Amino acid sequence: MSxxxxxxxxxxxxxxxxxxxxxxxxxxxxxxxxxxxxxxxVSVIMFFVAMGKVRGGTAPILETxxxxxxxxxxxxxxxxxxxxxxLMLTAIxxxxxxxxxxLSFVVRIKESYGTAEEDEVLAADHADSVxxxxxxxxxxxxxx
Amino acid sequence: xxxxxxxxxxxxxxxxTALTVARLxxxxxxxxxxxxxxxxxxxxxxxxxxxxxxxxxxxxxAGVATVLSLxxxxxxxxxxxxxxxxxxxxxxxxxxxxxxIYGTLDMPHYGDxxxxxxxxxxxxxxxxxxxxxxxxxxxTVLASYRGYDTFGESxxxxxxVLGVILMLYRSKKDAS
Numbered sequence: 001m002s003x004x005x006x007x008x009x010x011x012x013x014x015x016x017x018x019x020x021x022x023x024x025x026x027x028x029x030x031x032x033x034x035x036x037x038x039x040x041x042v043s044v045i046m047f048f049v050a051m052g053k054v055r056g057g058t059a060p061i062l063e064t065x066x067x068x069x070x071x072x073x074x075x076x077x078x079x080x081x082x083x084x085x086x087l088m089l090t091a092i093x094x095x096x097x098x099x100x101x102x103l104s105f106v107v108r109i110k111e112s113y114g115t116a117e118e119d120e121v122l123a124a125d126h127a128d129s130v131x132x133x134x135x136x137x138x139x140x141x142x143x144x
Numbered sequence: 145x146x147x148x149x150x151x152x153x154x155x156x157x158x159x160x161t162a163l164t165v166a167r168l169x170x171x172x173x174x175x176x177x178x179x180x181x182x183x184x185x186x187x188x189x190x191x192x193x194x195x196x197x198x199x200x201x202x203x204x205x206a207g208v209a210t211v212l213s214l215x216x217x218x219x220x221x222x223x224x225x226x227x228x229x230x231x232x233x234x235x236x237x238x239x240x241x242x243x244x245i246y247g248t249l250d251m252p253h254y255g256d257x258x259x260x261x262x263x264x265x266x267x268x269x270x271x272x273x274x275x276x277x278x279x280x281x282x283x284t285v286l287a288s289y290r291g292y293d294t295f296g297e298s299x300x301x302x303x304x305v306l307g308v309i310l311m312l313y314r315s316k317k318d319a320s
Binding site for chain 2: 004006007008009010011012014015016017018019020021022023025026027028029030031032034035036038039042045046049050051052053054055056057058059060061062063064065066069078079080081082083084085086088089090092093094096097098099100101103104105106107108110116117119
């Protein structure tokens, strides 16, 4: 069991992600769902960044530009892995862009349905489809 | 080892903030708590040596995203209706979490310098950064080695902005 103790950062990220996922699934207000999505997203990003950490390492910024110096420095100084950092920078920016798009959908839904609660929107949709099929039914019976 | 108490404290605060966001019915307060969540996570990113990710998260995650959600809330109303709690989401979330934790069990430990991801591309990128004379390795990879990726990212942002403009412009025309 103690061999799993070194993984607690990952498990903490997963715990945070679970809270975000819970907000997405169980909350009815659409903006609240998007806030939950933000939390999930930050937790996943943190999970990836945690994988790039090297114990005793430092931020991957070079002190010198001389090539031989850098090779020597790479032996003395430990840098954390820059690759997850780069990928997650992209993920943050794209995440905010999709967030903005999702929020504009919510604003549009509010204008059309008069509510931003998911169950009320679904109920309105259901009532619409029931009314429509009743209308069709009435037309059919009129024709026959 | 010195970092561990600070990391544990930050993770604890993050958990409390996330739970508060999930529970709050006042959505203005919830989006401010999300901003706090982003700022706390930026602190953790610094501890994980990801300074670039930290300031992007603080600027974009805590700044821009909060402004956007506050703007959306001003148009949609800020109270969440009270609904009875359901069992189903708890089950789904617990199953997902259990599966993910099971998936981490054979991963290299946090901070392990011998992990596979540290031994292949990263040393090349660090040396290449010196050749390109850019001190920050993250900048080198972002703008040079993965330049097309960053170009694609800006295209995604452009598409999203276009989508937002079309969406809100259409709704304004319909209203009049």
